[in-house]
Amino acid sequence: MTELPVTEAELQALVDGRLSTDRAKAIDAWLLDHPAEAQRISSYRSQRDALRAALDPVLEEPLPLALDLRVNERPNFPRHDIRQMLVAACAAALVFVGGAGGWTLRSWTAPPSVGTAALAREGIASYSVYASDHARPVELAADHRHALDGWFSERLSRPVSAPNLDPAGLHLIGGRLIATEHGPAGLYLYRNGAGETVALYVRPMDVDKTDRMTPREKDGVRGWTWADDGMGFGVFGAAPGNYLHDAANLVRRQFSPA
């Protein structure tokens, strides 16, 4: 049989599984008579496999919020430099703020001690302290749900009730009242089948009475904040951002005025 000479490019393509079946078979047969080459090819295959095995775990890592294009409704790309320019230009720009673009500038210029940025800090701190408290994460457990809702509604001067997060696999374990510089806040804690805890944090807002959903992250705790009609909300946890986003959407729908 007349065989075409085996080329180095073909040997590489064999490693990569990119030869036609016939040619691959022919070269496999050729390798039987060329043990040194066969060993070389086998070594290339194992280095490729080792490299894949070392890097493939990256694919399984949860996507950081900053790298999730779907959550980047707010432009995440223009970072510090552009942000600073915008803040600097803000006084002039304020005249034009309003409509669709308003939130962008406002969320960048509102001082971090107020608004949903402050709410995010409080909520993340509360999550960190209470979600990890195995002895007593909540003050009132879920079997006192009505008392809990009533207590929050009274202290927050708003009708508040624990939303149903079953679609996200989260069940209420209870809640507690939190003291903040901006008055009382309510913390509901939920847990899923995997044992992950998710916090819903609510309080009335003086600043950012209405604010779009914004991703937050600090010290390994992720979440989302928003505000509707003077009430601020935050959903926080250590679970992947997409999961928390789903939970946040569930909460938001249930709190939206009918």
Add this chain to the structure above:
Amino acid sequence: MRPPPEMIEQVQPMIPSLRRYARGLLRDAEDADDLVQDVFERVLGRWHLRQAGSLRPWIFSILHNLAMDRLRQRARRGSAATLESVPESQLAVSASQEGQVEQRDILGLVQSMPEEHRSILLLIGVEELSYAEAAEVLRVPQGTVMSRLSRARERLRRMVEEGASAEGRPSLRIVS
């Protein structure tokens, strides 16, 4: 400027693979993710310049070029992280198990290779780009892709063998 829905739809599925290539090139996880963010910025700015049908090589070429810029900056600053100076937490794989030590070592070995060898091993072996796509990403003829691939694999093989014969941790001396 926010990403157009079309960009989200087409680029989002590539993000894990972009992160993986960035990690393979830069090693440092934070640096790599930061790089991917730069890629988004660039892709967003040039979205109107993309050509139909070849989005993946186009985006990989943007990533590749930005990564090369970063590596050059590192080199200029003299801050190139050597394997020993990279904190354990920044290594892609922990060394808690024996099998994983090997995986970590291969990253260390590849990291010590010249950039053109590292990138070809990653693009073809890990990201599974076609030879033609890799040629597009690296802006070289396809023949160059093949010869580089061949040289890179052979070099890595010799490094691994030399490491194995030296006992214990693979030596990171570069065999030329």
